[in-house]
Amino acid sequence: MRIRATVAAVGGALALSALVVPAAQADASAATADDYRAAVAKVRQAAAAGDARTARVDQPYPLNATFSNFKIGKAIKVGISGTYSTTVSYTLTHDADVDVTAPDFLTGPYLYRGDATLFGIEPATCTGTTATTATCTGKIDVLPAEGDLLNSDAGTWKGAALAIDYNGQDPEGFDFDITQVGYADQGGLGTTLVQRRSQLTVNATPEPVKKGATITVTGKLTRADWENTKYVGIPSGQTVKLQFRKASSSTYTDVKSITTTSGGALKTYVKAGVDGYYRFSYAGITSTVASVAAGDYVDVQ
Incomplete structure (x- = not known):
């Protein structure tokens, strides 16, 4: 699933308005692989539609979370079929009242190059190390036969990570309140090559x-x-x-x-x-x- 948007979403709350929509994402343990990538696609579609920070009244609040120690392999060597993956680890620093192990807390690494992005098929998993830090591990998955890449995308990509805290909100619920959902997105965490085999x-x-x-x-x-x-x-x-x-x-x-x-x-x-x-x-x-x-x-x- 190729994900592109005409408005960059790195570093702000712009992306979350669509990410919180899929019902399956309310419970990460129940989310399927398709659910996660579909949610990411909706993020970029929403970003392309306009700037949520100025055009929308109802927005998620900025989640006090940052990402560091982003570690990724030197290259993802991509052929023409199958899935090509690389494992990413990073440190997530957050407020003490954020439960990174909660089923409705999602985080994951991704890559971006221009207006293209590459996410994992599933969210990352995190293990708390202190009351305010966690070590997270996730994957970037590339499926060339699904249209994830153009030939011109070969080269250097930048690393990023995001986090979303639903705080018990049910995106399918009648009383869903997006303003109670926290979101953090940080780019410029590292680089890797995406290469043609x-x-x-x-x-x-x-x-x-x-x-x-x-x-x-x-x-x-x-x-x-x-x-x-x-x-x-x-x-x-x-x-x-x-x-x-x-x-x-x-x-x-x-x-x-x-x-x-x-x-x-x-x-x-x-x-x-x-x-x-x-x-x-x-x-x-x-x-x-x-x-x-x-x-x-x-x-x-």
Whole structure:
């Protein structure tokens, strides 16, 4: 579920007006995975509709809660199907009268880049460490086949976290009072990369080959196309190393560097010396994950 809004919601009460609407969110223990992400989507839809801080009379009150010690992995390496997750931990500091273990208290980490956001499928879980602090752990989950990402989203994302305290309010109840609901949202907590996975192929011919003859090594470098859920050739100009491993060795050594041509195509030539394996190795870039092809064996006669 891709979540975008034309108004940024980081750092204010703007987002909560929609987050508190789904009934299932009144009890975190009963919330399903879809409930949580759907609530997040409604947050952004509400943000896009206008500024709740000035256009609405009824607003949640600012929850006295802050987030720190935000820890996340260096990168989320995303292919074209399935779920790609990274675990996030952070410290939640709050007023003494806030019960972070209550079933109607929700918190979770998320990532943002421009007006795009990535949340977890489920809220984070917290363990109180003192009367006013808790250690929380949650996940960021990316589902490329569900439209979570555009190809242009590859790169650096910023980390954030939010908390919502329903204080016993039932969003489905007739007397639901949003002004009794507390909300906190804080951005700029850290960064991580969201990258497109890549794949490499290699084919060394002829096989077998006479010693001293020319071996042609071809291959292709592709990467995940999140918008069309398939792997496509990477643009020309990407540097890839040709590597060789003797049949009697377990170590690959660099032979030469070449660059991709149209559609990620690779082609180069070497002289046959001894039996061994040829492969291509790609170091990756900010937007694209590194990859290595499986070695292709050549019998030299």
